Amino acid sequence: xxxxxxxxxxxxxxxxxxxxxxxxxxxxxxxxxxxxxxxxxxxxxxxxxxxxxxxxxxxxxxxxxxxxxxxxxxxxxxxxxxxxxxxxxxxxxxxxxxxxxxxxxxxxxxxxxxxxxxxxxxxxxxxxxxxxxxxxxxxxxxxxxxxxxxxxxxxxxxxxxxxxxxxxxxxxxxxxxxxxxxxxxxxxxxxxxxxxxxxxxxxxxxxxxxxxxxxxxxxxxxxxxxxxxxxxxxxxxxxxxxxxxxxxxxxxxxxxxxxxxxxxxxxxxxxxxxxxxxxxxxxxxxxxxxxxxxxxxxxxxxxxxxxxxxxxxxxxxxxxxxxxxxxxxxxxxxxxxxxxxxxxxxxxxxxxxxxxxxxxxxxxxxxxxxxxxxxxxxxxxxxxxxxxxxxxxxxxxxxxxxxxxxxxxxxxxxxxxxxxxxxxxxxxxxxxxxxxxxxxxxxxxxxxxxxxxxxxxxxxxxxxxxxxxx
Amino acid sequence: xxxxxxxxxxxxxxxxxxxxxxxxxxxxxxxxxxxxxxxxxxxxxxxxxxxxxxxxxxxxxxxxxxxxxxxxxxxxxxxxxxxxxxxxxxxxxxxxxxxxxxxxxxxxxxxxxxxxxxxxxxxxxxxxxxxxxxxxxxxxxxxxxxxxxxxxxxxxxxxxxxxxxxxxxxxxxxxxxxxxxxxxxxxxxxxxxxxxxxxxxxxxxxxxxxxxxxxxxxxxxxxxxxxxxxxxxxxxxxxxxxxxxxxxxxxxxxxxxxxxxxxxxxxxxxxxxxxxxxxxxxxxxxxxxxxxxx
Numbered sequence: 001x002x003x004x005x006x007x008x009x010x011x012x013x014x015x016x017x018x019x020x021x022x023x024x025x026x027x028x029x030x031x032x033x034x035x036x037x038x039x040x041x042x043x044x045x046x047x048x049x050x051x052x053x054x055x056x057x058x059x060x061x062x063x064x065x066x067x068x069x070x071x072x073x074x075x076x077x078x079x080x081x082x083x084x085x086x087x088x089x090x091x092x093x094x095x096x097x098x099x100x101x102x103x104x105x106x107x108x109x110x111x112x113x114x115x116x117x118x119x120x121x122x123x124x125x126x127x128x129x130x131x132x133x134x135x136x137x138x139x140x141x142x143x144x145x146x147x148x149x150x151x152x153x154x155x156x157x158x159x160x161x162x163x164x165x166x167x168x169x170x171x172x173x174x175x176x177x178x179x180x181x182x183x184x185x186x187x188x189x190x191x192x193x194x195x196x197x198x199x200x201x202x203x204x205x206x207x208x209x210x211x212x213x214x215x216x217x218x219x220x221x222x223x224x225x226x227x228x229x230x231x232x233x234x235x236x237x238x239x240x241x242x243x244x245x246x247x248x249x250x251x252x253x254x255x256x257x258x259x260x261x262x263x264x265x266x267x268x269x270x271x272x273x274x275x276x277x278x279x280x281x282x283x284x285x286x287x288x289x290x291x292x293x294x295x296x297x298x299x300x301x302x303x304x305x306x307x308x309x310x311x312x313x314x315x316x317x318x319x320x321x322x323x324x325x326x327x328x329x330x331x332x333x334x335x336x337x338x339x340x341x342x343x344x345x346x347x348x349x350x351x352x353x354x355x356x357x358x359x360x361x362x363x364x365x366x367x368x369x370x371x372x373x374x375x376x377x378x379x380x381x382x383x384x385x386x387x388x389x390x391x392x393x394x395x396x397x398x399x400x401x402x403x404x405x406x407x408x409x410x411x412x413x414x415x416x417x418x419x420x421x422x423x424x425x426x427x428x429x430x431x432x433x434x435x436x437x438x439x440x441x442x443x444x445x446x447x448x449x450x451x452x453x454x455x456x457x458x459x460x461x462x463x464x465x466x467x468x469x470x
Numbered sequence: 471x472x473x474x475x476x477x478x479x480x481x482x483x484x485x486x487x488x489x490x491x492x493x494x495x496x497x498x499x500x501x502x503x504x505x506x507x508x509x510x511x512x513x514x515x516x517x518x519x520x521x522x523x524x525x526x527x528x529x530x531x532x533x534x535x536x537x538x539x540x541x542x543x544x545x546x547x548x549x550x551x552x553x554x555x556x557x558x559x560x561x562x563x564x565x566x567x568x569x570x571x572x573x574x575x576x577x578x579x580x581x582x583x584x585x586x587x588x589x590x591x592x593x594x595x596x597x598x599x600x601x602x603x604x605x606x607x608x609x610x611x612x613x614x615x616x617x618x619x620x621x622x623x624x625x626x627x628x629x630x631x632x633x634x635x636x637x638x639x640x641x642x643x644x645x646x647x648x649x650x651x652x653x654x655x656x657x658x659x660x661x662x663x664x665x666x667x668x669x670x671x672x673x674x675x676x677x678x679x680x681x682x683x684x685x686x687x688x689x690x691x692x693x694x695x696x697x698x699x700x701x702x703x704x705x706x707x708x709x710x711x712x713x714x715x716x717x718x719x720x721x722x723x724x725x726x727x728x729x730x731x732x733x734x735x736x737x738x739x740x741x742x743x744x745x746x747x748x749x750x751x752x753x754x755x756x757x758x759x760x761x762x763x764x
Contacts, residue, residue, distance in 0.1 A: 044590045051587035055573070062575055127571040131632070134537045135588040136560040469539025470494070 019442035026449065048137040049145040056149025060115045066153060069107045073161050076103045081168045087179030090186035090196035093169050094430050100165040101426045105339050106370070108154045108161075112343045113366030115150040116350035121359040129468045139355070140460045147344075147351040147456075154343040155336075162332045169197070169328060194287065199331055199434045200241055200322030215247075215316045221307030223260075226319040228299045230265075235293045238324030241285040242301055248280055248313040256280050256315060260304030263288065265297045275306075283432070285322065325434045334435055335426035341444060345452035346370065352459030356466055483548075484640050484671045485513035485536065490545035492531050492695075501543075505531040506695045509545070513673055515639075518666050520686035520703070521675040527692040529675040530568060533644050536673075537565060550640060561589060564638035568645040568675075570629030574618040578609050578628050581617065582635055589636040596635075603631040608657070623654050630658065641665060644675045656754055659685055680750075683707070 034042035060066060080099035085091035120143065123129045132142065173189045185191040218224040234240075242263060248256050255277045263286065264270035271288055278284060288299075305315040326334065346369055354362040428435060490509040493501040506528040513519040521529045534540045536547055538554035552559035572581055579600060586596035604613050607627035617625055626649075633641060643662070647655040662685055665672055676682050682689055683703060690700040699706065715728075729739050 047590055048588055051584060055584055059573070059575065127567070127569070128573065129571075130534075130539060130567050131565070131571050131629075132588075133539060134560060134563070134565045135585065136557050136590075137588055138557050467540040469534040469537070 019445045020438050023441050023445045023449075026445070045137070045141060049141050049148070052137070052142055052145025053149040053152065056115075056119060056146040057152050059119060060150055060153040063115065063118075065114050066111060066157070069111045070157060070160070073100070073103050073107050073157075074164065076100065077161070077164055077168055081171070087177070088186055089172050089175075089177050089192050092172050092175075093186075093192060093196055096165060096168045096172070097430050098427055100161060100168070101335050101339070101430075104158050104161040104165075105342065105426055108158050108339055108343055109346055109366075109370045111157060112150055112154045112346045113350050113363060113370065115153065116147065116347050117354045117359050117362035117366060119146055119150070120351060120354040121357070121362060124355070124468055125359075133468050139464050143352050143355055143456075143460055143463060144348075147347040150351065151340070151344050151347040154347070155340050158336050158339050158343075162336050166329065166332055193328065194239055195285070197328040197331075198238065198324050199326045199429045199432060200243075201325040201434050202243060202320040202322045215245075215318045218303055218305050218315045218317060220305045220312035220314055223302050223304040224317070225300050225302040228301070228321045230293055230295060230297050230299050232294045232296065234323055235290045236324055237290060239287045239290050240293045240324075241287050241322035243283050243285045243320045243322050244278070244303070244317060245283045246278060246280055246303075246315055246317040248305075248315045250280075250313045253280055256305070256313070258306035258308060259315065260302075260306070261286065262302040262304070263299065265295075265299055326429065331429040334440060335429070337440060338426045338435075338443065341448050344448050345455075348452050348456040349459070352456040352463065354459075355463030356459060482515040483512050484515050485511075485519075485547075485549055485673065487511055487532075487536070487547040488545055490532070490535060490547060491543045492528075492535060492540065493543045504695055506535070506692075509692070509695070509697055511690050511697070511700065513640075513671060515671050516666065516669050517687040518662060518672045518674060518685050520682040520689035521673065521692065522677070522679070522682050522689050523692035524677055526694070527677075528695040529677075529692060530644055531695075532692070533565075533642050533673070533675055536642065537563070561636065562639040564633040564636060564641040566629050566633040566641075566643045566646055568648060570625045572617055572625065572628060572632070575616055577616050578604055578613045578631070581628055582631055585632045585635050591636065599635060599637070600631075603634055606661070607631050623650055626650065626654070630661070638670070640671045640673070642673045642675075645677070646674065647676070647678060647681050652750055652754070653757060655681070656750065 034046050036042070037045075077096065077100045080096045081092075083092065083095055085095040120129075123132065133139065137145075170189070173187065173192055177187045186196050216224050216226075244261075246256055246259070250256075256279075257277050258275055259278050260275045261272060261278075262270050263272040271292055272286055293299075299321070301319050303315065303317050303319070306312055346366060349369060350362055350366045353365055357365065488510045490506055491504070492506040494503050494505055496502050509528070509532065511519075521532060523529050531540070535542050536549055536554055538556075547554050549556075550559045550562055573584070576584065582600040582603060583596055586600065591599070604610055607630055609624060609627055609631075612620065612624060617628060620628070630646070633643070646658050646662070650658065659681065662672055662674065672685075674682065674686060686703050688700070688702050689706065691698045717728075720728075725742060729742060732739055
């Protein structure tokens with residue numbers, strides 16, 4: 001069925017884009033159902049649900065909890081702005097992004113849980129539901145409308161927070177930089193934007209994949225070259241980065257001394273020719289201006305570990321070419337989408353269950369949903385960090401993707417509760433992780449539609465059969 | 471178990487229930503109180519039907535069962551030919567609960583607009599009807615103020631307006647005049663009579679005997695969850711063996727002569743007195759007089 005649906009959508013490969021295709025068809029199907037429902041009942045129901053959503057939105061705006069949460073988020077962001085972090089502008093920007101988005105994620109979740117739990121439970125206890133519930137709207141319509149209304153408030157909150165975060169990050173270069181990084185400059189806005197805030201896709205051509213994806217051992221004094229095929233369109237108008245991840249036999253050193261790096265096109269003068277100290281076990285990037293990359297050619301990256309000294313270390317390194325994918329604003333937008341996705345899951349679940357549970361129990365349920373997802377993420381991050389360390393010093397070239405697969409399996413197993421981190425989470429881009437739209441579509445489909453509505457259905461069904469008039 | 475199976479159901483039967491029983495239960499599902507027992511009735515189109523009984527008789531329980539807010543332990547209910555939980559039939563029903571439970575942060579206009587939207591009324595109809603109802607219930611001057619600033623009577627007026635926003639066929643009023651001043655009570659009663667004149671059906675629940683007597687065509691009386699009597703008000707209140715004669719401009723001598731004539735024909739004079747008007751009538755007359763002065 002999915003293959004058939006994919007075939008109906010031109011220009012797509014089902015095995016790559018099935019979540020996005022499915023999501024599109026789900027949206028189309030829903031719209032058609034609303035439009036063609038007999039006697040216009042679908043459209044009438046949509047209008048009624050919208051009326052309830054507007055009511056919930058207005059109700060939520062009046063509650064002090066919203067403004068308290070907003071103030072807390074602003075204070076945290078403001079505090080983050082005035083920290084020095086590691087002294088570099090990049091470090092400051094990352095702190096601001098981490099603090100603001102993480103607090104927005106948690107505070108937004110709390111906001112949705114409190115609003116959702118409070119509203120329905122309070123209306124039943126105060127008997128407003130006696131008036132509300134005798135109107136020609138099904139009970140599930142009331143719940144859906146309220147969930148949409150409270151979710152809208154959360155979206156408003158995180159959009160505001162994202163805008164505030166962007167302003168703070170934009171203002172970072174206005175402060176003097178206490179210390180600049182030896183490898184990448186982030187002092188000016190232009191440097192900060194390119195060198196720290198732009199997420200890159202580290203795709204390589206199929207022909208080079210085998211060569212560049214793996215770590216290669218380079219003995220002291222010898223050299224190793226990686227090749228990348230370039231085309232004029234690949235840079236997408238931005239400078240291209242060359243990301244290096246190096247490790248040496250001096251295991252506990254933080255840097256590798258006197259590493260020679262030569263980058264240039266075959267049979268042409270070198271674009272980069274340096275010998276310098278580089279970080280060990282931490283990726284770092286060098287940048288090639290876009291005007292030098294807009295060409296067909298074969299770019300060569302050569303690493304030459306120093307032979308100085310009796311025990312000059314051997315170096316293991318991998319090189320990837322990074323194409324600019326998302327800038328700051330695109331990344332913030334994706335973060336907003338991910339946080340909003342979590343908010344939707346929480347809104348629909350807590351609203352539906354608040355129809356049958358009391359307010360305190362519903363709040364407790366919401367907290368479990370929020371913290372349960374967070375706890376599973378913490379565990380997975382710890383496990384993944386350990387396996388990544390093993391990978392960087394391993395010379396086994398058979399399959400470096402095994403640790404990631406193990407982590408993914410563990411993540412799947414531990415996701416007992418709704419966890420939207422299938423897309424890496426709202427702060428993934430801070431670590432340089434690119435989130436494609438297809439991954440977002442998968443998150444929306446699997447987490448939002450399937451898991452969110454799936455968890456809410458029992459609450460909705462039970463509310464249909466609850467006596468609200470007692 | 472239903473016992474009255476002869477309750478007729480025809481096209482004019484707007485509301486019908488048979489053998490209705492309701493037990494409230496505790497958290498473990500054990501029955502704690504039987505609020506209604508084997509209750510049956512039917513309401514015909516265009517009449518004002520009274521549910522009469524003291525506090526705790528089961529009147530509100532009956533109304534909640536009719537509206538699907540609670541579910542019967544036994545028996546059946548049909549409202550406008552449909553199950554109480556049917557969403558479509560609610561389009562034609564208006565309900566005024568014994569307390570007006572409304573969203574206090576909305577004002578009167580917004581409240582009516584909200585409920586108009588829930589009935590999916592077109593915008594023009596919503597606006598026009600809201601304006602007319604607000605004026606009808608006397609809240610034009612306060613329509614922009616939030617309900618939390620209203621007095622109890624004002625909130626009740628808004629509740630009444632929301633009850634009528636969809637121009638319903640069947641209106642259920644639970645203690646509509648309870649706690650109201652005489653003026654508002656009179657206005658509500660006039661409104662109810664007006665609704666009947668428009669061909670609508672009203673189910674009125676009250677423990678105020680005067681209201682029921684003034685308004686209802688038929689009544690059923692509940693006590694401790696059981697039906698005690700049912701019938702037309704006029705028939706139920708008629709004291710068959712007493713005849714009342716009202717005469718104007720009669721002298722005391724003529725009154726004595728009429729007494730003597732009644733005794734001659736075998737009658738027993740129970741009482742003679744000058745007619746007393748009702749206190750409500752006197753009150754309204756005084757208020758109207760003062761209003762006309764202003």
